Amino acid sequence: MTFHERYAVGCAAVAVAALVTVSPTRAQAPTQPQEAALNAEAAQNDWPTYHGTYKSYHYSGLDQINTGNVKNLEVAWMHFPERATRGIQSTPLALDGVLYYSGSYSRIWALDGATGKTIWSYTPELDEDLVSKQTHSPYNRGIAIGHGNLYVGTVDGRLIALDLKTGKPVWDTKLLDSKKMTVGFTGAPLVVKDKVIIGAQGGEWPHRGPIFGVEGKTGAKKWEFLTVAGTEEAMKTWGGDSWRTGGGGGWMPGTYDPESNTVWWGTANPAPLYDWGGPDWKKSGPRPGENLYTTSVIALDPDTGKLKFYHQELPHDAWDFDSSVGEFVMIERGGKKLVVHANKSGYIFVYDRSNAKIENVWPLVKNINFVKSIDPKTGELIGRRDLTEGKVDPPLCPAIAGGISWNSGAYSPKNGLFYRIGQEWCMELTVEKTTPVLEPMAQLNLGATFKFIPPPDGPARGHLSARDPVTGAKKWEVNYKYPPLASVLATAGNLVFVPDAEGVVHAYNADTGEELWSRNNGMGHNAGIISYMAGGKQYIAVPAGWGSLVADEFVALYGEPFKSMSKNTGALVVFALRQ
Amino acid sequence: MRIPLVTVASLAIIWPWLSTVSFAQQSNPAGSASPPAQGEASPNDLDGRKMFSSNCGFCHQDGGRHAGRGPKLSKSERSDEFMIERIKKGKTGSMPAYGDVFSDAQIGALLAYIRGLDD
Numbered sequence: 001m002t003f004h005e006r007y008a009v010g011c012a013a014v015a016v017a018a019l020v021t022v023s024p025t026r027a028q029a030p031t032q033p034q035e036a037a038l039n040a041e042a043a044q045n046d047w048p049t050y051h052g053t054y055k056s057y058h059y060s061g062l063d064q065i066n067t068g069n070v071k072n073l074e075v076a077w078m079h080f081p082e083r084a085t086r087g088i089q090s091t092p093l094a095l096d097g098v099l100y101y102s103g104s105y106s107r108i109w110a111l112d113g114a115t116g117k118t119i120w121s122y123t124p125e126l127d128e129d130l131v132s133k134q135t136h137s138p139y140n141r142g143i144a145i146g147h148g149n150l151y152v153g154t155v156d157g158r159l160i161a162l163d164l165k166t167g168k169p170v171w172d173t174k175l176l177d178s179k180k181m182t183v184g185f186t187g188a189p190l191v192v193k194d195k196v197i198i199g200a201q202g203g204e205w206p207h208r209g210p211i212f213g214v215e216g217k218t219g220a221k222k223w224e225f226l227t228v229a230g231t232e233e234a235m236k237t238w239g240g241d242s243w244r245t246g247g248g249g250g251w252m253p254g255t256y257d258p259e260s261n262t263v264w265w266g267t268a269n270p271a272p273l274y275d276w277g278g279p280d281w282k283k284s285g286p287r288p289g290e291n292l293y294t295t296s297v298i299a300l301d302p303d304t305g306k307l308k309f310y311h312q313e314l315p316h317d318a319w320d321f322d323s324s325v326g327e328f329v330m331i332e333r334g335g336k337k338l339v340v341h342a343n344k345s346g347y348i349f350v351y352d353r354s355n356a357k358i359e360n361v362w363p364l365v366k367n368i369n370f371v372k373s374i375d376p377k378t379g380e381l382i383g384r385r386d387l388t389e390g391k392v393d394p395p396l397c398p399a400i401a402g403g404i405s406w407n408s409g410a411y412s413p414k415n416g417l418f419y420r421i422g423q424e425w426c427m428e429l430t431v432e433k434t435t436p437v438l439e440p441m442a443q444l445n446l447g448a449t450f451k452f453i454p455p456p457d458g459p460a461r462g463h464l465s466a467r468d469p470v471t472g473a474k475k476w477e478v479n480y481k482y483p484p485l486a487s488v489l490a491t492a493g494n495l496v497f498v499p500d501a502e503g504v505v506h507a508y509n510a511d512t513g514e515e516l517w518s519r520n521n522g523m524g525h526n527a528g529i530i531s532y533m534a535g536g537k538q539y540i541a542v543p544a545g546w547g548s549l550v551a552d553e554f555v556a557l558y559g560e561p562f563k564s565m566s567k568n569t570g571a572l573v574v575f576a577l578r579q
Numbered sequence: 580m581r582i583p584l585v586t587v588a589s590l591a592i593i594w595p596w597l598s599t600v601s602f603a604q605q606s607n608p609a610g611s612a613s614p615p616a617q618g619e620a621s622p623n624d625l626d627g628r629k630m631f632s633s634n635c636g637f638c639h640q641d642g643g644r645h646a647g648r649g650p651k652l653s654k655s656e657r658s659d660e661f662m663i664e665r666i667k668k669g670k671t672g673s674m675p676a677y678g679d680v681f682s683d684a685q686i687g688a689l690l691a692y693i694r695g696l697d698d
């Protein structure tokens with residue numbers, strides 16, 4: 001055998017060995033979620049999109065871990081991200097046994113889902129000078145996967161695509177002039193067909209809260225929807241030049257209804273947060289009128305970015321109660337296709353999915369006094385308290401952190417229950433008549449000073465309740481001394497997982513609320529919890545790490561354990577059943 | 580060392596309101612006939628209390644008299660130099676840097692407001 005012959009045989013042997021050592025699954029590993037998986041009610045082996053699937057249930061169809069064996073759940077592996085300023089606030093994704101997650105400064109890690117071994121990591125170079133001027137920074141709340149890419153937004157206004165297999169940048173598109181506008185992107189993008197959709201931050205700044213549609217393959221911006229006065233109709237709802245005061249950022253990801261080809265997205269409050277216009281708000285104050293499309297749910301055509309329909313949950317929001325918070329839970333009831341959406345005010349809105357007409361509105365929390373009620377048939381605010389300059393009496397409920405925070409609840413299609421965290425707190429408030437901030441600059445635009453206080457019916461607290469998502473009828477409730485701020489996970493194992501503010505992850509029986517398991521992660525949770533399969537085994541992954549803007553309020557409210565809780569650190573903790 | 584309030588007040592007087600004025604003169608592209616909303620409020624660029632309400636009250640509660648996301652500021656034992664430096668440079672992950680946003684006169688007005696706070 002000549003050298004060349006030996007070389008050829010050797011190469012062939014290596015090639016055969018390579019075929020043997022790379023598993024068939026890995027060799028044909030998908031680089032994007034399947035449509036069927038995205039459209040399903042339950043996330044199965046993967047967690048392919050921020051809300052689990054487009055149905056937004058935050059529900060895993062896996063049941064290896066269940067009520068019978070959850071007591072055997074233990075830590076499988078951990079990962080510690082570098083530079084976890086403000087903790088970890090993101091929801092991981094999983095695809096084909098690989099777990100992907102983001103940390104502060106939009107850092108990304110791809111990890112072997114079974115072992116935690118790093119496959120690749122990516123650190124974008126950010127405008128650190130700009131970051132230092134931002135209030136809502138440098139955290140990142142999530143990523144998206146599609147078209148063979150992983151997508152992440154940055155606080156300096158870019159959307160970045162990374163090759164899913166290698167982590168190498170594919171494109172990097174500047175969508176916002178963040179140097180001028182201060183705001184950037186902290187929320188997760190959403191992949192819809194050939195597009196990546198992402199909303200800008202901002203309820204407190206003079207910008208127009210755009211939502212962008214970007215071509216996944218090329219990074220080319222295809223459309224931009226201005227949530228502040230983005231149509232002729234909307235422009236008429238801002239007196240004078242007041243549309244320049246802005247706000248309305250779509251700072252959390254919405255979802256997609258493939259049956260009607262509609263993207264549902266929530267928008268933030270207008271600025272300034274607290275308006276002194278009082279009952280005459282249609283004609284006076286810093287932003288006279290309804291201020292469309294702020295504090296609204298909007299339905300967009302993903303191909304064009306055109307508005308199809310909308311519902312403004314709080315016309316002329318004078319209380320900073322965004323519609324940006326809250327998942328869009330797509331359910332069917334009595335032959336009707338519905339969407340359930342949680343508003344920061346503590347009310348849950350139920351919509352007809354075809355046109356955003358109100359089907360019901362019900363309160364998740366007890367302490368609400370910014371309105372007397374909301375008409376469950378029309379959505380009209382009844383007995384609204386429009387504020388004027390000076391001390392607000394009685395104090396406003398809920399407080400600025402909302403009756404509902406930005407992380408998501410969960411819905412189990414198995415028992416039809418909706419699991420949502422509610423917060424009971426109020427605040428003393430003094431409204432100031434300030435000059436509207438009309439020029440984009442690194443300034444907040446609040447128009448008030450405030451102080452958190454307990455509500456009239458007891459201490460400031462939180463609760464998880466299991467309810468009928470359409471009627472709000474409560475089946476069970478668990479109370480917490482400190483409101484949990486992380487997302488909730490429901491599973492086909494008949495479990496509900498709640499990562500709490502003190503650092504404990506709880507697993508409850510989904511039907512009864514009985515606590516079956518808990519584990520202390522050592523620091524509070526601000527992020528999203530998921531489940532996935534790797535190597536035939538079910539895992540539960542939850543980032544621990546404290547320090548969101550709502551979490552920061554806990555020191556003044558409660559003192560310890562939050563006074564001593566580390567803020568700028570975090571860990572991804574992954575659980576599995578003991579062998 | 581503390582900056583005398585007289586100095587702060589003097590700085591306050593010379594602050595021009597140019598940015599607000601220039602925006603007030605821009606037209607509404609939608610052609611609305613209603614009067615500009617900003618005409619309803621008086622300029623507050625050097626009113627420390629109003630500046631605080633717009634920018635700082637998000638984290639320093641009760642106008643700075645109570646801790647919140649940020650510390651209580653009334654009766655702070657921190658020096659003026661420290662306060663000015665912190666307003667200008669911020670603190671990563673806790674407080675934005677306002678050095679490029681506020682003039683020295685505005686920062687002086689904010690400091691004067693903070694020093695004048697009772698508990």
